[in-house]
Amino acid sequence: MTQASPGAGNGIALRLDRVSKTYGSVRAVHDLSFAVDEGRFFVLFGPSSVGKTTTLRTIAGLVPPDSGTVEIGGKDVTRAPIMGRGISMVFQSFALYPHLNVYDNFAYPLREEKTARGEIDKRVNETAEILKLTHRLRAKPATLSGGEQQRVALGRSLIRRPKILLLDEPLTNLDAKLRHETRAELKRLHRQFGMTVIYATPDELEALSMGEEIAVMRDGSIVQIGTPDELYERPVHAYVASKIGSPHMNLFKASVRADAKSFDTPLGTLVPAAPCKTANAGEAVLIGIRPSDIRLAAKGEAAVASKVHLLEPLGDITIVSVEAGGEMLRMVLPEATAASIRTGDSASIAIDSRKIHVFDAASGQAMT
Amino acid sequence: MAESIWGKLGLRRASGVDKAGWGRTLGVAVVAFIYFLPVLFIIFTAFKPQGDALLVPPTLSPTSLFGLIPDHFVFTPTLENFGSVFSRSMTPGGAPEATGFDRYFFNSIFIASVSVLLALAIGTLAAFGFSRYPLKGNDTYLFIILTTRMLPAIVVIIPVILMFRVVGLSGSYFGIIMLYTAFNLAFTIWMMKSFFDELSPDVEDAARIDGSSGIRVFFKIALPQVIAGLAATFVFGLILTWNEFLFALLLSGPDTRTVPVAMNQAVSSGGRGTDWTLLAAIETLFLIPVFLVTFFLQDHLLRGVTFGTVKR
Numbered sequence: 001m002t003q004a005s006p007g008a009g010n011g012i013a014l015r016l017d018r019v020s021k022t023y024g025s026v027r028a029v030h031d032l033s034f035a036v037d038e039g040r041f042f043v044l045f046g047p048s049s050v051g052k053t054t055t056l057r058t059i060a061g062l063v064p065p066d067s068g069t070v071e072i073g074g075k076d077v078t079r080a081p082i083m084g085r086g087i088s089m090v091f092q093s094f095a096l097y098p099h100l101n102v103y104d105n106f107a108y109p110l111r112e113e114k115t116a117r118g119e120i121d122k123r124v125n126e127t128a129e130i131l132k133l134t135h136r137l138r139a140k141p142a143t144l145s146g147g148e149q150q151r152v153a154l155g156r157s158l159i160r161r162p163k164i165l166l167l168d169e170p171l172t173n174l175d176a177k178l179r180h181e182t183r184a185e186l187k188r189l190h191r192q193f194g195m196t197v198i199y200a201t202p203d204e205l206e207a208l209s210m211g212e213e214i215a216v217m218r219d220g221s222i223v224q225i226g227t228p229d230e231l232y233e234r235p236v237h238a239y240v241a242s243k244i245g246s247p248h249m250n251l252f253k254a255s256v257r258a259d260a261k262s263f264d265t266p267l268g269t270l271v272p273a274a275p276c277k278t279a280n281a282g283e284a285v286l287i288g289i290r291p292s293d294i295r296l297a298a299k300g301e302a303a304v305a306s307k308v309h310l311l312e313p314l315g316d317i318t319i320v321s322v323e324a325g326g327e328m329l330r331m332v333l334p335e336a337t338a339a340s341i342r343t344g345d346s347a348s349i350a351i352d353s354r355k356i357h358v359f360d361a362a363s364g365q366a367m368t
Numbered sequence: 369m370a371e372s373i374w375g376k377l378g379l380r381r382a383s384g385v386d387k388a389g390w391g392r393t394l395g396v397a398v399v400a401f402i403y404f405l406p407v408l409f410i411i412f413t414a415f416k417p418q419g420d421a422l423l424v425p426p427t428l429s430p431t432s433l434f435g436l437i438p439d440h441f442v443f444t445p446t447l448e449n450f451g452s453v454f455s456r457s458m459t460p461g462g463a464p465e466a467t468g469f470d471r472y473f474f475n476s477i478f479i480a481s482v483s484v485l486l487a488l489a490i491g492t493l494a495a496f497g498f499s500r501y502p503l504k505g506n507d508t509y510l511f512i513i514l515t516t517r518m519l520p521a522i523v524v525i526i527p528v529i530l531m532f533r534v535v536g537l538s539g540s541y542f543g544i545i546m547l548y549t550a551f552n553l554a555f556t557i558w559m560m561k562s563f564f565d566e567l568s569p570d571v572e573d574a575a576r577i578d579g580s581s582g583i584r585v586f587f588k589i590a591l592p593q594v595i596a597g598l599a600a601t602f603v604f605g606l607i608l609t610w611n612e613f614l615f616a617l618l619l620s621g622p623d624t625r626t627v628p629v630a631m632n633q634a635v636s637s638g639g640r641g642t643d644w645t646l647l648a649a650i651e652t653l654f655l656i657p658v659f660l661v662t663f664f665l666q667d668h669l670l671r672g673v674t675f676g677t678v679k680r
Contacts, residue, residue: 062577088577098593
């Protein structure tokens with residue numbers, strides 16, 4: 001197996017600059033800019049109809065953008081035909097050719113490139129082997145299982161050795177167990193072939209587990225691009241904070257105290273580790289705290305009184321929802337600690353105030 | 369899967385459909401028999417001796433079924449009528465003359481198949497355009513196309529005849545084929561558009577990404593997926609055109625006469641009253657081509673008719 005280490009490419013594989021696309025009155029993508037390094041596994045993450053598919057279709061050349069430019073390998077391809085972009089795509093619906101068997105589905109892109117017959121045969125068999133489809137080469141797509149259809153779609157995209165592979169929610173139509181397997185399979189294929197991958201998904205787990213770099217999208221624009229760690233540790237927007245991390249970050253309203261360094265919150269005064277330079281006295285803010293940064297208070301520690309609302313045991317951890325100061329907070333406790341808690345109990349909780357995130361209440365932007 | 373007796377007969381069941389029980393099958397058989405009875409009667413009449421056609425009570429069977437059917441319901445089958453279709457004496461006691469029906473059958477087959485295929489070729493392209501590259505006012509254009517079939521033929525026949533006279537198209541193959549093609553187009557476009565609408569546009573986009581040009585997407589990806597639709601449209605168009613009488617009567621000439629027109633003239637000329645057994649023989653022969661086409665395309669036809677109603 002040839003090992004191309006991900007992200008080792010020197011150049012930029014793909015660059016979108018201020019791309020906008022409107023369908024009728026619907027703004028699908030607005031002022032979208034990002035660049036992806038060669039060989040990178042790049043995830044477009046956001047809920048459905050946020051513009052992920054339009055972005056992929058623009059990159060592929062299926063829809064021309066209204067404005068902005070698309071560069072592939074340093075060349076402006078905004079108005080270039082689809083052919084020659086070196087791109088292939090896996091559709092959410094798989095989009096297999098229903099009238100062709102698996103062999104011919106694989107061979108289709110090669111035949112369109114006028115590849116020699118012997119070479120086609122070799123590549124098809126190779127691809128079928130990699131994807132464990134050798135025994136299904138004569139089957140029509142309709143007779144395949146969901147997982148097999150998915151692998152055919154992948155194989156058809158990989159057989160041309162694309163420089164960039166676009167994946168549009170490829171796991172959405174699979175059941176839970178298959179999703180897990182296919183995630184591992186996709187990572188393996190990415191390592192094996194070393195191509196740049198642009199992966200669109202509404203699923204946080206897929207994004208975090210597969211993405212080397214994740215772009216969080218909202219209303220056709222990107223809110224933040226970063227590694228999974230960066231998005232988790234330093235969300236630049238309350239939207240990102242509320243989308244990344246499971247369970248999601250607790251967010252509640254607060255205001256800046258007169259000293260401009262600490263905050264009046266329903267849970268008492270909180271002082272962040274580093275003072276917010278941009279905070280002005282009296283300003284309304286959103287305070288965010290990860291469920292894992294709330295714990296039961298030790299004896300003698302400054303604590304907030306709360307009432308237990310809901311227990312969600314998840315094996316070795318339990319998600320505990322408590323009400324404190326009129327806010328509903330979620331915290332993650334080890335199963336052993338949570339075992340003694342019952343719904344309706346009072347609990348003293350302590351918030352690690354060095355770990356709080358501060359966002360502007362109006363714009364949602366992080367304040368530093 | 370081994371083919372059952374029904375499969376050998378071409379009566380294949382659509383897969384995934386619940387098999388009907390005996391009761392329902394029997395019910396369908398009874399209804400089918402009632403519908404088929406007139407056709408059966410015509411076919412039997414074609415084999416009857418000339419005098420038997422109007423007997424009351426009618427003769428009903430070519431065989432006594434080993435004595436099961438009383439003798440006065442049994443007729444002696446003959447092929448004489450079929451011979452008379454092509455050659456018979458036109459005057460009492462006269463020598464047999466060729467009737468020209470071989471020519472008329474050729475005309476019917478030629479005119480119907482050429483005009484239906486032509487409409488299919490043009491209409492399928494138009495339907496793909498309407499489905500995939502909608503224009504501003506797409507629905508209006510489609511409606512306008514449909515309006516060409518809204519008037520009964522009798523309403524438009526006079527201007528059509530005048531136009532044909534003026535440009536000299538009356539009595540020519542070209543003229544009648546053009547007319548039938550135009551008639552079939554509206555129906556072909558509407559029908560094929562609905563088949564194209566059912567296809568997943570993702571599949572065609574995938575082909576574009578795989579390197580296909582627009583024209584290759586149409587021929588290599590879209591068209592093979594609507595084979596069933598083409599078959600269904602072909603058969604429906606063929607039946608409509610095959611049976612058309614009014615325009616054929618007024619626009620075909622002696623050389624381009626089709627069977628429905630010739631049939632009318634064969635039985636109503638000579639002032640000897642209607643020769644029912646001859647008529648039945650012509651009708652029976654007339655049924656065969658369409659029956660064969662439908663029979664050979666029936667697998668596609670079934671899928672074509674149920675397209676979109678069955679989950680794929």
